[in-house]
Amino acid sequence: MITRSTRMTIKDGVAEIVLCQPERGNPFDVQFNRELCDLASETNESPETRAILIRAEGKYFSVGADLKWLGRDRAAMPRLLKEATATLHMAIARFVRGNAPVVVAVHGLCTGGAVALTAMSDFAIAGQSARFYAAYNRIGFVADGAGTHFIPRRVGSRRATEFLLLNETWDADLAAKNGLVNRVVPDDQLEAEARALARQLASGPTFTYGEMKRLLATYTDLPMETQLELEAQAIARCARTDDCWNAIQSMLARKPIEYVGH
Incomplete structure (x- = not known):
């Protein structure tokens, strides 16, 4: 065994x-x-x-x-x-x-x-x-x-x-x-x-964490301009998530933010 x-x-x-x-x-x-x-x-x-x-x-x-x-x-x-x-x-x-x-x-x-x-x-x-x-x-x-x-x-x-x-x-x-x-x-x-x-x-925005982790993994390896574009692409993907939209709406309404991870 x-x-x-x-x-x-x-x-x-x-x-x-x-x-x-x-x-x-x-x-x-x-x-x-x-x-x-x-x-x-x-x-x-x-x-x-x-x-x-x-x-x-x-x-x-x-x-x-x-x-x-x-x-x-x-x-x-x-x-x-x-x-x-x-x-x-x-x-x-x-x-x-x-x-x-x-x-x-x-x-x-x-x-x-x-x-x-x-x-x-x-x-x-x-x-x-x-x-x-x-x-x-x-x-x-x-x-x-x-x-x-x-x-x-x-x-x-x-x-x-x-x-x-x-x-x-x-x-x-x-x-x-x-x-x-x-x-x-x-x-x-x-x-x-x-x-x-x-x-x-x-309890946080899991998808966003992943995007940030992947950006931090490349920051020493790529030209600044490439990293800037990767940031732009990543933040746009984050903007499509429920967590992003709900967090913005909660802040505007002065309500606690609850993340679902996507």
Whole structure:
């Protein structure tokens, strides 16, 4: 019997994804990556999902790559890595391109690909126990999971280079100071804080969030004129939504705004 690496529940608009192999340290392996990709696809297509919360059970958030799995067969390792990154990378792309904002709640050790997952998220909250360990070049790897895309965007290119090439470990406070996470809370408040933020996001204009996320994903890559046109196209699409029209009418009538997500 194969034990699942993850589980997901959807309640009050929040899809809560839990890394649930604490006895193994919640490693990133082929099974985990496939499950994460499936869940990313499911949340993309679920009209119930208006925000996503990712958290983990156990002592660690994630120890990163499963070295026992990687170390079994030297000749097969390149192929295994291509298979594993195919689903991991698709999961990251679908979380980033989807409408639902992603909140990650990190406690304990967060290593390698889990740091990239943290950087990918729209909001990251760290418990005081969190430690972010680059890890990649310790075993001769480069970053994956869009780590080279999102870590420099969050912390700046100089700090990202130090973190990755010098194989640094940042505690929660340093991660917040450098911009990898939004804020630090006591460990016993981490789940409550993350869920509150996810619920707040789930009550907002979900389609608009998606348009804003996609604009923020391209701002460093495109000429200003191209970004301006993308903004114009996106704001016009937002103008077609019920949320936009109802929000404007509610403000004119001085009534509370209620968003339905489309």
